[in-house]
Amino acid sequence: MFSLRADDDDRIIGHFSDIQGFFAGHTDALSEFDSEVNSSAEGGFWAHPRLIGPDPSGALQRAWSTQGDSGRALGNLWIDIHDTSGRTIGSYFAGAATQEHWEKGGDGTAVATMSCWLDSLPEEGAYEVWKSWSRRPPSSLNDWVSLPPGQREGWIEVARKRRGVVGKANPRREQYTLDGTHIVDLASFYCAIGEAMNGPGGYYGSNIAALDDCLFGGFGPAAPFRLVWESSEVAADLIGGLPTYLPNASVLDLIINCLERRGVSVEFA
Structure with missing residues (x-):
């Protein structure tokens, strides 16, 4: 359902089936009239999403070279959303992405955590x-x-x-x-x-x-x-x-x- 794509050359880094800690915004439409909310959003947000799912090609694992190899810069990325046929239906820009953690469970499920800058938090809904x-x-x-x-x-x-x-x-x-x-x-x-x-x-x-x-x-x-x-x-x-x-x-x-x-x-x- 999701993939990571490099901003500079559109290279696909890897695919994953779920994401956690990314859709975390709780903006009320009335917040445009709230000066405190608007001022707190200036400059964007740092997020730490967890990318979850099978990684049959190993591409995502190669981006996170080994477990515990943190602090590696991934650059500017796009998080793409795909429909059931694989077509990209939407995208979010993730700036200055850095890998934080990689692990793989016994069932082969990959979990990769990164930090990235977002101009706004994607809505939870x-x-x-x-x-x-x-x-x-x-x-x-x-x-x-x-x-x-x-x-x-x-x-x-x-x-x-x-x-x-x-x-x-x-x-x-x-x-x-x-x-x-x-x-x-x-x-x-x-x-x-x-x-x-x-x-x-x-x-x-x-x-x-x-x-x-x-x-x-x-x-x-x-x-x-x-x-x-x-x-x-x-x-x-x-x-x-x-x-x-x-x-x-x-x-x-x-x-x-x-x-x-x-x-x-x-x-x-």
Whole structure:
């Protein structure tokens, strides 16, 4: 399901079936309005993931030459996620990677531990989403609704990092429909608008700044267009009262202002 790939020459270092200590982020979508959370994330994070699984080619073992041979620099790497056919469906950059430990159990299972720099911690909820999408990508709208609040940020992360999302050139239409039935928090808004603009499993922003970027194109249709927001009263009740860093402005106010500033005509239905 996973592989390590060298950043400089795309050389595959090895494959592994599981990873621990990597999907460890617990970001609330509202954290963009929390100055303490944002300041603590500046500069990135050091992580120590454990790569687990059979290593029939021995390539991963050769990267970790012997047990206890720690401190060996591996350079900048990519951790690739694969579907059941072996196709790469997403990737995470792991900078300044260094091997820490290697061991192999009696059953032949390899366990390699490394340290690496990440610009942000991958969402804990993304782990199960990647596993699900590796078997079958979403083919219908609102599959994310089954995820409990707190794990939908993981869905958004996978939608953003899924291979082929950046630069996606969808034909622009004059009107799009946003199903607001299930928008019960800020993360569910980004799940819903991603699918409104780009279909099942689609991405169209994960915070106000990212939404603003998407409106210029690159992650789907660019403004201007008309957005018909169905069942808008659900969001008005549940996220309309969420405060922000601005006085007398709710999260919903900022979303609407962002859309309208870029030429989106929002029609509440």
